[in-house]
Amino acid sequence: MPKDTFFNLPEEKRERIIEAAIDEFATHPFHQARVTAIAEEAGIAKGSFYQYFEDKKDLFKYLMEQIVRKKMSYINRDLIEGKGKYGFFQLLREVYLSGIRFAKDNPRLVPIGIMLISDKELYGEIFGEHEDKSVDFFQQLLEYGKEQGAVYPKIDSVLAAKMLAGMSYTLVDYVYADGKLDFNDMEIIDQMLYIIENGIKQKE
Amino acid sequence: MPKDTFFNLPEEKRERIIEAAIDEFATHPFHQARVTAIAEEAGIAKGSFYQYFEDKKDLFKYLMEQIVRKKMSYINRDLIEGKGKYGFFQLLREVYLSGIRFAKDNPRLVPIGIMLISDKELYGEIFGEHEDKSVDFFQQLLEYGKEQGAVYPKIDSVLAAKMLAGMSYTLVDYVYADGKLDFNDMEIIDQMLYIIENGIKQKE
Amino acid sequence: MPKDTFFNLPEEKRERIIEAAIDEFATHPFHQARVTAIAEEAGIAKGSFYQYFEDKKDLFKYLMEQIVRKKMSYINRDLIEGKGKYGFFQLLREVYLSGIRFAKDNPRLVPIGIMLISDKELYGEIFGEHEDKSVDFFQQLLEYGKEQGAVYPKIDSVLAAKMLAGMSYTLVDYVYADGKLDFNDMEIIDQMLYIIENGIKQKE
Amino acid sequence: MPKDTFFNLPEEKRERIIEAAIDEFATHPFHQARVTAIAEEAGIAKGSFYQYFEDKKDLFKYLMEQIVRKKMSYINRDLIEGKGKYGFFQLLREVYLSGIRFAKDNPRLVPIGIMLISDKELYGEIFGEHEDKSVDFFQQLLEYGKEQGAVYPKIDSVLAAKMLAGMSYTLVDYVYADGKLDFNDMEIIDQMLYIIENGIKQKE
DNA sequence: GATGAATGAGGTTTCATTCAT
DNA sequence: AATGAATGAAACCTCATTCAT
Numbered sequence: 001m002p003k004d005t006f007f008n009l010p011e012e013k014r015e016r017i018i019e020a021a022i023d024e025f026a027t028h029p030f031h032q033a034r035v036t037a038i039a040e041e042a043g044i045a046k047g048s049f050y051q052y053f054e055d056k057k058d059l060f061k062y063l064m065e066q067i068v069r070k071k072m073s074y075i076n077r078d079l080i081e082g083k084g085k086y087g088f089f090q091l092l093r094e095v096y097l098s099g100i101r102f103a104k105d106n107p108r109l110v111p112i113g114i115m116l117i118s119d120k121e122l123y124g125e126i127f128g129e130h131e132d133k134s135v136d137f138f139q140q141l142l143e144y145g146k147e148q149g150a151v152y153p154k155i156d157s158v159l160a161a162k163m164l165a166g167m168s169y170t171l172v173d174y175v176y177a178d179g180k181l182d183f184n185d186m187e188i189i190d191q192m193l194y195i196i197e198n199g200i201k202q203k204e
Numbered sequence: 205m206p207k208d209t210f211f212n213l214p215e216e217k218r219e220r221i222i223e224a225a226i227d228e229f230a231t232h233p234f235h236q237a238r239v240t241a242i243a244e245e246a247g248i249a250k251g252s253f254y255q256y257f258e259d260k261k262d263l264f265k266y267l268m269e270q271i272v273r274k275k276m277s278y279i280n281r282d283l284i285e286g287k288g289k290y291g292f293f294q295l296l297r298e299v300y301l302s303g304i305r306f307a308k309d310n311p312r313l314v315p316i317g318i319m320l321i322s323d324k325e326l327y328g329e330i331f332g333e334h335e336d337k338s339v340d341f342f343q344q345l346l347e348y349g350k351e352q353g354a355v356y357p358k359i360d361s362v363l364a365a366k367m368l369a370g371m372s373y374t375l376v377d378y379v380y381a382d383g384k385l386d387f388n389d390m391e392i393i394d395q396m397l398y399i400i401e402n403g404i405k406q407k408e
Numbered sequence: 409m410p411k412d413t414f415f416n417l418p419e420e421k422r423e424r425i426i427e428a429a430i431d432e433f434a435t436h437p438f439h440q441a442r443v444t445a446i447a448e449e450a451g452i453a454k455g456s457f458y459q460y461f462e463d464k465k466d467l468f469k470y471l472m473e474q475i476v477r478k479k480m481s482y483i484n485r486d487l488i489e490g491k492g493k494y495g496f497f498q499l500l501r502e503v504y505l506s507g508i509r510f511a512k513d514n515p516r517l518v519p520i521g522i523m524l525i526s527d528k529e530l531y532g533e534i535f536g537e538h539e540d541k542s543v544d545f546f547q548q549l550l551e552y553g554k555e556q557g558a559v560y561p562k563i564d565s566v567l568a569a570k571m572l573a574g575m576s577y578t579l580v581d582y583v584y585a586d587g588k589l590d591f592n593d594m595e596i597i598d599q600m601l602y603i604i605e606n607g608i609k610q611k612e
Numbered sequence: 613m614p615k616d617t618f619f620n621l622p623e624e625k626r627e628r629i630i631e632a633a634i635d636e637f638a639t640h641p642f643h644q645a646r647v648t649a650i651a652e653e654a655g656i657a658k659g660s661f662y663q664y665f666e667d668k669k670d671l672f673k674y675l676m677e678q679i680v681r682k683k684m685s686y687i688n689r690d691l692i693e694g695k696g697k698y699g700f701f702q703l704l705r706e707v708y709l710s711g712i713r714f715a716k717d718n719p720r721l722v723p724i725g726i727m728l729i730s731d732k733e734l735y736g737e738i739f740g741e742h743e744d745k746s747v748d749f750f751q752q753l754l755e756y757g758k759e760q761g762a763v764y765p766k767i768d769s770v771l772a773a774k775m776l777a778g779m780s781y782t783l784v785d786y787v788y789a790d791g792k793l794d795f796n797d798m799e800i801i802d803q804m805l806y807i808i809e810n811g812i813k814q815k816e
Numbered sequence: 817g818a819t820g821a822a823t824g825a826g827g828t829t830t831c832a833t834t835c836a837t
Numbered sequence: 838a839a840t841g842a843a844t845g846a847a848a849c850c851t852c853a854t855t856c857a858t
Contacts, residue, residue, distance in 0.1 A: 029233050030233075044819090045818060045819045046821095047854095047855085050853090050854065055853075056853070114321075114322050116322075117322065118320075118322035118323075151404050151405065152404055152406045156395050159395050162378060163371060165374075166371060167370060167371075191360050195364060197405040198402070200356055201401040202353060202355055203356070213842090239829085240827075249843060250828090250844085251830080254829065254830075255842065435733070437642075437730070439641060442848070444849085452822080452823095453822060454823085454824070455823055455824060455825090455850090456823070457850095459822075463849080464849075523731070526723075526731075527641055559813065560813060564803050567800065567804060571782060573782075575775060575778060577778065578778035582774060604811055604812060607809045607811035608767050609810060610762060610764045646832090647832060647833085657840045658840085659833095659834085660840070661833095662832090663838065663839070667833075668833095
């Protein structure tokens with residue numbers, strides 16, 4: 001957790017530091033990212049860094065929390081508005097869409113998350129051992145879908161949740177790799193949803 | 205490419221070095237992995253390491269090639285046997301199964317591949333810029349499925365291929381995380397396949 | 409070019425580092441000179457060295473520039489005073505004298521320059537490919553001598569310049585080898601000048 | 613001194629090793645020159661190197677001796693033929709000419725000698741502390757010149773010898789730097805000799 | 817609080833030389 | 838005698854972190 005000094009900083013400076021950190025962590029794996037580079041980019045003294053944060057990991061943890069929070073905000077906004085209105089698949093659509101919007105609005109945040117996934121040791125230190133939260137989320141969504149009568153009840157919610165979560169990654173990575181998404185995001189999501197709904201089998 | 209000296213080494217020693225490297229790379233991201241640790245673990249002098257390999261990256265590349273080759277061997281064996289016999293979904297099942305078997309037989313190799321994915325720069329240096337091969341593979345498989353009349357022809361092969369590839373990761377990661385799989389691997393795969401085939405929608 | 413940190417250092421410390429560097433480079437060819445030795449001798453941490461200089465070569469370049477500048481200062485002082493007063497041979501005498509005075513005042517700097525000469529690759533990196541400056545200098549001096557009517561006009565200025573430059577080295581090396589010069593420096597220079605002026609031939 | 617094994621080697625192989633050594637020492641200062649490179653270039657095993665030579669320095673010493681011997685041979689041949697025939701300045705001319713011929717025939721040997729000069733420590737280990745032999749040589753020549761009545765007797769032979777020796781270096785370096793000499797070597801030497809004989813002063 | 821110099825552990829890599837076959 | 842693998846000391850350099858002002 002950053003020290004109080006960090007939170008007492010003028011908004012603008014805090015912002016600069018965070019931006020610099022994002023730049024560095026987006027382009028380098030954690031152990032490769034340099035505190036010096038962040039300090040320079042942010043225009044603060046190297047010593048100041050340690051006045052704000054316990055150490056490199058402290059900053060990274062904080063950053064990660066912010067990212068998660070931000071990503072959540074994309075989802076929630078849509079869901080809150082839609083909760084009553086949408087059916088299960090429409091909700092799912094919104095969720096995926098929010099993921100894409102997040103990636104599009106914050107492309108530099110995407111690789112940071114991806115990088116973390118691969119470093120299990122670091123991941124553990126940051127999120128504890130707890131399971132992937134997004135899986136929980138999709139699992140709950142699926143239960144809701146079953147209640148609604150939209151999802152085939154015999155489906156194993158846990159497995160399906162993992163699949164949906166994985167698909168979410170696939171989607172974001174797809175968007176991120178391609179650079180920019182445009183109109184036909186919709187098309188891609190709709191096709192993906194079609195497959196999720198109906199599978200790929202040829203019906204006779 | 206390792207130097208000749210490496211290939212001239214007695215089988216046993218070569219094995220020791222590779223094992224040590226796997227241990228190190230499985231538990232540390234590339235830049236965090238230490239040549240010293242590998243040399244010590246393998247019981248060779250640090251200088252010897254550089255008689256066998258150009259540098260750390262050289263060893264890593266080689267290791268990665270071996271991993272890919274090995275993984276391929278799991279797939280190929282099954283496919284070659286089945287080519288004529290199996291229908292599309294049976295083939296897909298075999299492919300996933302082979303992925304799981306690979307992960308089960310070589311659990312330490314899994315995280316190495318996963319780590320690489322997140323380090324785009326390193327990834328590029330090793331595989332060039334070329335796209336994920338597994339996506340190509342699944343795409344071809346899908347085309348075959350369409351010819352066979354097993355896959356709904358309107359499905360976008362590229363997108364579906366990405367999804368199938370992603371699902372493959374999901375599966376392996378699942379297995380890897382849980383430690384060991386037993387009999388009911390089958391069950392999980394079958395459920396996953398059911399979803400892929402039919403989707404998750406409640407048919408009326 | 410040393411970093412700012414170096415120039416911000418207290419005079420005394422900067423001096424210590426330079427002295428240590430001179431000691432090391434005076435007794436070892438560049439590639440044999442050790443950063444560790446310099447740091448130890450200067451009483452600074454090895455890491456500090458790299459806070460002051462880009463790398464070993466950076467320090468060496470800087471040192472070399474200082475040496476050249478210092479040597480120049482010996483010449484210039486005399487020349488500026490003498491420009492109007494002296495004839496060509498008197499000027500030449502001053503130049504040689506300044507070379508000797510430099511060598512006498514800064515004996516440890518002499519071998520550093522000499523060592524550099526032999527390492528063409530390093531020399532090129534430091535001074536660029538440009539010709540030996542001292543040759544240029546003597547050439548100009550000779551032209552001046554011809555204008556003055558002191559130098560035999562048919563003499564090839566380029567060749568003679570090379571000879572005078574070489575002789576300058578001979579002289580310095582002589583002084584340096586012998587350890588210390590005393591009164592009869594004058595005598596040696598005068599004899600040398602006599603030869604340069606009149607040659608060694610017995611006139612009939 | 614190389615071991616017997618070296619001298620028992622077939623002429624052709626010995627030659628190859630020497631050539632490889634020359635290549636390496638001509639392009640790298642002693643401490644930068646690599647035994648490995650020499651062995652590779654010569655097409656022998658690294659281990660064999662130590663069967664022939666005590667160590668790197670041993671080979672270098674031997675090489676240096678050969679170079680000196682070879683250079684001598686250029687001088688001697690001319691001198692022996694000329695001893696009676698030539699006057700002092702003609703002899704001097706022959707000596708310089710032989711230096712140039714040597715440099716032209718063996719350009720790769722020149723920088724090796726030059727490099728050695730700058731590394732006083734190494735120089736001492738190889739030639740002992742004894743004075744520069746070429747100075748001795750020129751001194752004797754000058755005495756002879758005086759006897760002959762060709763050299764102005766009041767000239768200090770030691771100083772003049774140093775100058776002549778230095779000039780010899782100047783000359784060789786000149787030739788070496790320029791790459792190749794052609795016909796007008798003669799011209800250069802003659803001009804140089806003119807200066808040595810008569811000086812550069814304008815006679816009234 | 818801000819600064820930036822100081823530190824030193826630790827990392828990769830090189831290479832002369834020895835050793836075992 | 839010939840080979841080439843093995844060794845390990847030592848070099849350069851990086852960087853997170855601490856210290857002193």
